[in-house]
Amino acid sequence: MKFLVVDDSATMRRIVVNSLNRIGYSEVVEAGDGHEALAAFDASIQFVITDWNMPNMGGLDFVKAVRAKDEGKKIPIIMVTTRSVREDIVLAAQAGVNNYVVKPFTPQVLKEKIDQTLGAVGAA
Amino acid sequence: MTPGDRDRRQVLSDSEATLRQVQGVLSDLGNSEASKRSAVEQMVTELTTHPAGFTELVTVLVRTYTEIMGVIDSLRQSRGLLEQAAMERIKSTHEKLAEVSSATEVATTSMLDSVDRALGMVDDIEGMAAEGCDDPSEVSGKLRDELLQIMNLLQFQDITAQQLGYASGVLLDVEERMVGLAKLFDHKSSGGEEGVESDSIAAATVTNDPNATTLNAESRQALVDEIFTSPGG
Numbered sequence: 001m002k003f004l005v006v007d008d009s010a011t012m013r014r015i016v017v018n019s020l021n022r023i024g025y026s027e028v029v030e031a032g033d034g035h036e037a038l039a040a041f042d043a044s045i046q047f048v049i050t051d052w053n054m055p056n057m058g059g060l061d062f063v064k065a066v067r068a069k070d071e072g073k074k075i076p077i078i079m080v081t082t083r084s085v086r087e088d089i090v091l092a093a094q095a096g097v098n099n100y101v102v103k104p105f106t107p108q109v110l111k112e113k114i115d116q117t118l119g120a121v122g123a124a
Numbered sequence: 125m126t127p128g129d130r131d132r133r134q135v136l137s138d139s140e141a142t143l144r145q146v147q148g149v150l151s152d153l154g155n156s157e158a159s160k161r162s163a164v165e166q167m168v169t170e171l172t173t174h175p176a177g178f179t180e181l182v183t184v185l186v187r188t189y190t191e192i193m194g195v196i197d198s199l200r201q202s203r204g205l206l207e208q209a210a211m212e213r214i215k216s217t218h219e220k221l222a223e224v225s226s227a228t229e230v231a232t233t234s235m236l237d238s239v240d241r242a243l244g245m246v247d248d249i250e251g252m253a254a255e256g257c258d259d260p261s262e263v264s265g266k267l268r269d270e271l272l273q274i275m276n277l278l279q280f281q282d283i284t285a286q287q288l289g290y291a292s293g294v295l296l297d298v299e300e301r302m303v304g305l306a307k308l309f310d311h312k313s314s315g316g317e318e319g320v321e322s323d324s325i326a327a328a329t330v331t332n333d334p335n336a337t338t339l340n341a342e343s344r345q346a347l348v349d350e351i352f353t354s355p356g357g
Contacts, residue, residue: 008331009282015275022272053286055331082283082336084344089351100352102344103336104279107272109345 002027006037006050006062007080012103016049016080019107023114034062043071047114052081052092060095067096076117080105202305213325214298216334217291224284224291227338231280238277242270279338286336293328300324 003020005028007013017028029045031037034057037050048066052059059079066072079097083089092100098121099113245267249260300322328334 007282009285011278012282015279018272018275053329053331053333058330082286082333084347085335086347086351089348093352100348102341102348103283104276104338104341105345106276 001025001046002029002044003047003049004029004031004037004040004045006031006034006048006054006059008032008051008054012051012080016110019110020049022107023111025114033057034059034065037062038065041066041069041072045075047118048075048077049080050077052079052083052088060091063092063095063097074121076114076121078110078113078117080110213294217294220287220291223337223339224287227280227284227287230338231277234277235274238270238274242267242274245270283336283338286332289332290325290328290334290336293324293332296324296328297322 003025005013005016005020007016010032013030013032017030020026020028025047029040031040033054034050036056037048038057041048048063050059050062054062057065059081063077063079066075066077076099077097078099078101079092080101080103081088081092082103083092084102089100099117101110101113245263248263249267252260252263
């Protein structure tokens with residue numbers, strides 16, 4: 001499964017990619033903001049993990065842009081972010097994210113949310 | 125001299141003293157208040173040179189006082205707005221910076237603890253090798269967990285970077301407001317109104333979460349899970 005990991009923090013990208021590697025996903029494309037991610041987004045991407053607060057194009061706008069594409073309507077998306085007030089979580093859900101992970105996270109939580117999301121998308 | 129004459133002389137004396145103070149303030153304000161300054165200066169000139177009678181003098185004085193009170197009110201409002209906005213945001217920034225310091229220390233201590241445990245495990249592996257034990261997998265598994273724990277703890281870098289980025293935006297905002305107050309006398313153009321985010325803060329919140337924290341991740345994740353698993357969530 002090919003992941004697209006979007007975060008403006010190189011440290012966070014590395015931690016997410018390392019966590020993905022540890023739980024068995026080795027094919028990962030990285031992007032530093034929403035614009036870069038949109039440029040990297042194509043039909044080969046099967047799962048998106050994105051931060052919210054980023055320069056140029058933030059995670060929320062990126063998710064909306066992906067959902068507006070034919071090839072992005074059903075792709076699983078997890079938001080991984082520090083934002084954790086109820087209004088933000090609801091906004092993300094309304095924008096089309098399938099799941100949401102609060103930073104700082106553990107690899108176990110990330111795996112759990114990926115599994116949940118894949119299960120839900122597969123069942124849909 | 126009648127008591128009425130003495131009162132009028134006292135009023136005139138007080139007025140002249142006030143006008144001198146106003147002139148001093150106006151000259152400090154620079155060119156941005158040129159129109160207001162020239163208006164008051166014109167009144168001062170009228171007051172000191174006009175040969176007209178007392179009634180006209182009183183009228184001029186009333187106008188002058190009105191102008192003065194308007195200027196003082198503007199200054200008071202500007203100062204109040206600046207104080208309120210700046211104090212609240214500086215307090216919030218102070219708390220964020222304290223949290224950065226705390227988060228850095230907690231992460232560093234946790235990493236040092238992990239390194240200590242990892243070093244102990246390396247010793248165990250060496251001891252097992254020396255004793256001819258050929259199955260160090262249990263210890264090496266624990267060692268791997270410790271190393272992964274260190275990597276996870278490094279998430280504090282992203283979170284504290286957001287806290288510092290927002291704090292920087294607040295400081296820029298306060299600086300802009302102070303510069304605005306120094307340049308302008310009218311609170312309407314002194315750099316923002318109460319509760320309104322400046323460009324600096326708005327820019328800072330695009331790339332940084334003002335509420336970013338390393339604390340209570342589990343309870344915050346629980347709120348997320350509640351929303352995402354609720355009907356219609």
